[in-house]
Amino acid sequence: MTRTTGSTTLDAQTTTTLPGAEVLLRALVEQGVEVIFGYPGGAVLPIYDALFKQNHIRHILVRHEQAAVHAAEAYARSTGKVGVVLVTSGPGATNAVTGLLDAMMDSIPLVCLSGQVPTPLIGNDAFQEADTTGITRPVTKYNYLVRRPEDLAPAVHEAFAIARSGRPGPVLIDLPKNITVGDAPYVEAHAVTPRTTRMGSQPDRAAIARAVAAMKAGKRPLFYTGGGVINSGPQASAALRRLVDLTGFPVTSTLMGLGAFPGTDQRFLGMLGMHGTYEANLATYDCDVLIALGSRFDDRVTGRLDAFSPSSFKIHVDIDPSQINKIVHVDEGIVGDVGQIIDLMIEEWEKQPAYAHKSDLAAWWAQIESWRALDCLRFGQNKAPDAVIKPQQAIQRIYELARQTGRDTYVSTEVGQHQMWAAQFFRFDAPNHWLTSGGLGTMGYGLPAAVGAQIAHPDALVMDIAGEASTLMNIQELGTIAQYRLPVKIFIINNHYMGMVRQWQELLHGSRYSESYSDALPDFVKLAESFHATGLRATRLDELDATIQKALEHNGPVLVDICVAEGENCFPMIPSGAAHNQMILGPEQEAGSATISKEGQMLV
Amino acid sequence: MQVEVSGSAVISLLVDNESGALARIVELFSGRGYNIQSLTVAPVDEHSQTSRVNIVTTGTQSSIWQVKTQLERLVPVSRVVNLTAEGPYVAREMALVKVVSSGEPRTEALRIAQAFRARAVDTTASSFVFELTGSTDKLDSFIELMRPLGLVEVSRTGVASICRGPQTIQNF
Ligand SMILES: Cc1ncc(C[n+]2csc(CCOP(=O)(O)OP(=O)(O)O)c2C)c(N)n1
Ligand SMILES: [Mg+2]
Numbered sequence: 001m002t003r004t005t006g007s008t009t010l011d012a013q014t015t016t017t018l019p020g021a022e023v024l025l026r027a028l029v030e031q032g033v034e035v036i037f038g039y040p041g042g043a044v045l046p047i048y049d050a051l052f053k054q055n056h057i058r059h060i061l062v063r064h065e066q067a068a069v070h071a072a073e074a075y076a077r078s079t080g081k082v083g084v085v086l087v088t089s090g091p092g093a094t095n096a097v098t099g100l101l102d103a104m105m106d107s108i109p110l111v112c113l114s115g116q117v118p119t120p121l122i123g124n125d126a127f128q129e130a131d132t133t134g135i136t137r138p139v140t141k142y143n144y145l146v147r148r149p150e151d152l153a154p155a156v157h158e159a160f161a162i163a164r165s166g167r168p169g170p171v172l173i174d175l176p177k178n179i180t181v182g183d184a185p186y187v188e189a190h191a192v193t194p195r196t197t198r199m200g201s202q203p204d205r206a207a208i209a210r211a212v213a214a215m216k217a218g219k220r221p222l223f224y225t226g227g228g229v230i231n232s233g234p235q236a237s238a239a240l241r242r243l244v245d246l247t248g249f250p251v252t253s254t255l256m257g258l259g260a261f262p263g264t265d266q267r268f269l270g271m272l273g274m275h276g277t278y279e280a281n282l283a284t285y286d287c288d289v290l291i292a293l294g295s296r297f298d299d300r301v302t303g304r305l306d307a308f309s310p311s312s313f314k315i316h317v318d319i320d321p322s323q324i325n326k327i328v329h330v331d332e333g334i335v336g337d338v339g340q341i342i343d344l345m346i347e348e349w350e351k352q353p354a355y356a357h358k359s360d361l362a363a364w365w366a367q368i369e370s371w372r373a374l375d376c377l378r379f380g381q382n383k384a385p386d387a388v389i390k391p392q393q394a395i396q397r398i399y400e401l402a403r404q405t406g407r408d409t410y411v412s413t414e415v416g417q418h419q420m421w422a423a424q425f426f427r428f429d430a431p432n433h434w435l436t437s438g439g440l441g442t443m444g445y446g447l448p449a450a451v452g453a454q455i456a457h458p459d460a461l462v463m464d465i466a467g468e469a470s471t472l473m474n475i476q477e478l479g480t481i482a483q484y485r486l487p488v489k490i491f492i493i494n495n496h497y498m499g500m501v502r503q504w505q506e507l508l509h510g511s512r513y514s515e516s517y518s519d520a521l522p523d524f525v526k527l528a529e530s531f532h533a534t535g536l537r538a539t540r541l542d543e544l545d546a547t548i549q550k551a552l553e554h555n556g557p558v559l560v561d562i563c564v565a566e567g568e569n570c571f572p573m574i575p576s577g578a579a580h581n582q583m584i585l586g587p588e589q590e591a592g593s594a595t596i597s598k599e600g601q602m603l604v
Numbered sequence: 605m606q607v608e609v610s611g612s613a614v615i616s617l618l619v620d621n622e623s624g625a626l627a628r629i630v631e632l633f634s635g636r637g638y639n640i641q642s643l644t645v646a647p648v649d650e651h652s653q654t655s656r657v658n659i660v661t662t663g664t665q666s667s668i669w670q671v672k673t674q675l676e677r678l679v680p681v682s683r684v685v686n687l688t689a690e691g692p693y694v695a696r697e698m699a700l701v702k703v704v705s706s707g708e709p710r711t712e713a714l715r716i717a718q719a720f721r722a723r724a725v726d727t728t729a730s731s732f733v734f735e736l737t738g739s740t741d742k743l744d745s746f747i748e749l750m751r752p753l754g755l756v757e758v759s760r761t762g763v764a765s766i767c768r769g770p771q772t773i774q775n776f
Contacts, residue, residue, distance in 0.1 A: 133624060138635055142679040145623070162679060195620075195679050322673035325666060 015187075020152055020180040021050035024113070027156035029056045030189050033084050035075060035455060036060070036113075037068040041088020042128060043115025046180040060455055060484065063476035065092050067448035069099020069170075070474070073108045074435045074452030078410055080233060082163050083452070085112040090128030093174075094135065098442060100170045101139040105439025106256060107231055109168035111159050112140075118178040119147055132174045141169030146176065149184035154192045161194035167320040168231055203336040203344060211291070211315045211332045212348040218289030218313070219360035220367075221249040224272065224301075227256030227438070228294015228318060228338045230431045236339025237261070237431045240293065243342050246349055248361060250368055252280040254295050255423055256438040263427025269368065270377075273301040274574050275420040278376035278583060279368055281572070284309050285580040286367075292316045294338040297327040298439070307579030317341045376572050377424050378588045385542035391493045391564040394544060395421045395465060398491055401548045407461040409433065412449035414470030415441045417499035417570045422465040444473030447490065451477055454486040461489070461552070468494040468561075469518050478531035481557045489551050490559040492524055495566050503569045507584075528559035537561040608664035611688075612641065614695050614765045615668075616773055617657040617675060618683035621647050625680040629657060632678065638663060638671050642697070642740075642762035654682070656773075658695075658765050660740075685776045687765050695765040699743045700725070701734045705754025713753040720746050731756075 018026070024047060028036075037060045040048045051059050062068040065087045072083030083103075087096050093114040103110045117126040122145075133145045142162050144155045152175075159171040215221060223244065229236045237260045244251055244267055251261045252272040261268055270277035272284050284290065290312040295301070297316075302308040305328065314330040316323070317338050324333035334341055355361075379392040395418065402409050411426055412435040413419040419436060428434050435453055437445040450464040471492055481488055501516040525535030534554055538547040544562070551558040571586035619625045626645055633640050641660040648656045661671060668686060675684045687693040701722070703713045710732075717724065717734050720742070726733035736746055740763060747758055767773070 134627070137624065137628060138631060143624070166677075195682075320677065322670065322677055324673075326670060 015185045017183045017185050019046070019050070020149060020175070020182055020184040021046040023153050023184045023186050024156060024175070024180065025050050025054060025057060026186055027153045027189075028084065031157065031160045032081065033057055036084045036086050037062055037071045037075070037452065038086030039063075039065050039068060039088065039092060041092050041115060043089035043117060043177050044086060044092075044113075044175075044180075046177065047086065047113070047115070047175070059086070060451070061480065062448065062451070063479045064474060065095035066099050066444065067451070067474050067477050067480070069096050069103065069110065069112065070442070070445050070448035071452030071455070072110055073099065073103050073106070074412060074449035075456045076108050076110060077230075077435055078432050078453045079456045080432065082109045082111055082160055085110060087112065087114050088128065089115040089117060089132070090130045093130055093132040097136060097139055098440075100136055100172065102437055102440040102442045102445065103170040104139050104141065106437065107168050107227060108170065109163040110170040111156075111163055112170060112172045114172060114174050115180075116145065116174045116176040119176045120178070122176065132172070136172050139170070140172045143172040143174065145174045146179050149179060149182055152179060152184045153187040157187070157189045157192040158194040161196045165194075165196040167228075201335065203341055204334060205344070207332055207334045208341065208344050208348055209352075211334060212345055212352055214289055214313045214315060214332065215247065215249075215291060215349070216352055216355050217357075218249075218287075219357045220287045220364045221247070221289040221291065221361070222283050222287040222312075223249055223251040223261075223291045223293060224254075224284065224295055225251060225257045225260050225293045226254040226295025228296075229257055229260035230294075232294065232319075232337055232339035234431060236294075236337075236342060239339050239342040239346065243346050243349070246346060247355070249291075250283060250365070252276070252284065254298065254301055254438070255436060257295060258423060258426075258434045259428035259431045262429045264429060269372075271423050272580075273298075274303070274576075275424065275570055275572065276574075277424070278374050278572050278585065278589075279371040281574065281580040281583055282371050283368055287312045289313045290315065292318075292330070293342065294318060296323045299327075302328065303574045304577055304579045307581075309580070374585075374589055376585060376589055379568075379586060380588050381541070383541070385540065387541040388565045389538065389541055389544050389562060391418065391495055391499075391568050392421055392425065393541070394491070394493055394538075394562045394564055396425045397544055398463065398465065398548055399426045401545065401552060402461060402463060405461060405552055408457065408459075409461045409463065410435060410453040410457060412436065412446045412453060412462070412464045414446035414464070414466040415443045415500075416467040416470060417495070417503065417568070418465055418467045418493040420500075420570045421493075443467075443470040445470075447471060447474045447477045448480075450488040450490065451480050451484075451486060454488050455484070462487075464488060464490045466490055466492045467499060468492050468496065468521055468524070469498045472522075475527070478528070478533060478557075478559070482532040485556065487554075487556050490557075491548075491551070492559065492561050494521075494524070494561050494563050495568065496521070497566055499568070500570070502567075506569065507573075507575065524559055524561035528557075533557040533559055535559050535561070537563065539563045608666060610662055610664055612660060612662045613668045613686055613688040614693065614763060615659045615661060615672065615675070616685050616687055616765055617659070617681055618648075618773060619655050619657055619678075620680040620682070621653050621655045622680055625655070625678075626657070628678050628680065629659075629675065632674055633659075633661070633671070636674065638667065642760075644762040644764055658763050660763050683773055685767075685773050687767055690767060690776055692768040693765055694768060695739060695763045696737055697740060697743060697763045698735065698737045698761045699747065700759040701736065701747060701750055701755065702731060702757040703734070703750055703754045704731045704756045706730060709753040713750060716746070716749050716753070722746065
């Protein structure tokens, strides 16, 4: 082993030598870091000591390392910056693993700093030693074990470059205590050539021209956009809007892509996939040109693969070449930054002969409107004042009342039915405002994510749409919220069930509700109060709006326990293993229902 | 859906010679369910900063293409070439083959070894260790022939490969 980072040019004359922990912080400052989410321990004490002595970087003390990572993810996703995490060795590092994988799956740029036992003790099963680079290798984009002082600063600079470049992701730097205590040379960022420069190629203009020609030939076109558009930056969302204005084509989005195109625009069909809208899924099934922009044909989106959009010409734009043709064979794959490719598509669209299928497109829109007329998200809420609140009603009212405040609003979610309803009912007009765990589906994400978003946007309205079961997975973060007086609004959609599990058990396992009942729940109002927050509860329809209003008006943290109907299911639903034209619809829509095949039961 | 045929492919990589690089490559194969038939790795530049890894894998054309693009994503990997797809190449490995026998089988083993141009690198009254370099096929057939003649142990290096002609892994 001779080197651990990209090449550096060390200028002996100007090299400053400092204790490793100070070199680390200096490199972080140079990288523009303002906030670190972390939790101390023996192996990182030198770093905490250095933090104590400076004023550039703010440290947010979470209550569990997993929460530090989720908070950093939300910080990153809502700002476009790299999120930074600091954890101690051993249990500190292993507690971070779930968050790292979450960031990996959702392409969130993070740098996680972990303490490690001194290099001479590595491999000795020393106190709080873990093979952190070994454990985190599959859950990071890259990781380092810094063994030599001269590798420290270059590793930090390169880590940031790797985290943000290409398809973004988490990078971990394992820091043995002797490296942070001992002296190390400081190397400035410009003296380091990160290995990311090896990647990246020029966009293939000919492929873009062919793709646009296929779009021009399309009579039933559809844009299918994903989180890649958001990762590409706000200019990509703006470019997408221009492309849609120019073409007049309909748009559907993945869970991760919500907000890239305005949810309130008529041309937006809602989310597609397992809990996507009727119109989005049928359009996906029936379209003749499918333009995938920064989306990755996830199984939650495609349903049964051999029946996925069976008659379309497929165009796939992605920054990561390994995504193209991974799951679905595409006719035109274009590798590159989605925002840049969309710009080139716009150029090409204007250059090529005018779109000749305007009347076919109008007929396609008429077809889509007829699907939309089914109003697939409509639900039956009993309007009596003492009626039980439907979860959909709660989420819809939270959305509408929050919108009325006119405030800049960030929404995080936990995982389950409430997450899908939030995705269905919230309409985001801007990217980076929707914070949810898509690829990994990590219960316990929402509360720490709200922390991260509120730290990044102290004046914004930050809401967590939560389930009662998920919330308990990182409930200790109420302590962080109290300590930093974060005015987050937590809305627990309390159906007394792991609702998503219950729904699958009802549909797939003969209504045998094995271990999915949320028994022995805490009194969430008292729980909130014990954490110095305001606790509110709504149990009847006539309490709903007033309770939400009160929460939104309060200027401190609020936890609202909204007791909702226990047995509601989230529709539409494409059961695993079914095709997009085999959706199960809600009781209000009463159309045909699909049956779940044995193969479908094996899928998750 | 058309059924794709499986075949084997030789993939050559240039990687930074750092700890964890090999683990990353191997874990990519195991984590994504690709198989490794053989793997060789050694530093190849004058400062021992770069290692060349040769991997023989099997799969459909599209799965091998997937492996290649996945390998290209790894930070320490600077170059990935599917030699099988890029044109003529040379692939060689070495085997050490131990045969313990006497009498007629022993003479027969020596005779076959000569026909294969294998060298006896260790000889005792009851045993030979043959060293043989060549294509995987050649080594396979030599080992098959030795089996009834007292073959007791085999050690193989795995494949080292390089493309034919003046071009190098750098200019694909
Ligand atoms: C850490 C983790 N464990 C288990 C699951 C599986 N799971 C998915 S949704 C869910 C139930 C969530 O219940 P709740 O938070 O009450 O939300 P609801 O579905 O009722 O809205 C479970 C257990 C998961 N996604 N994450
Ligand atoms: Mg629940």
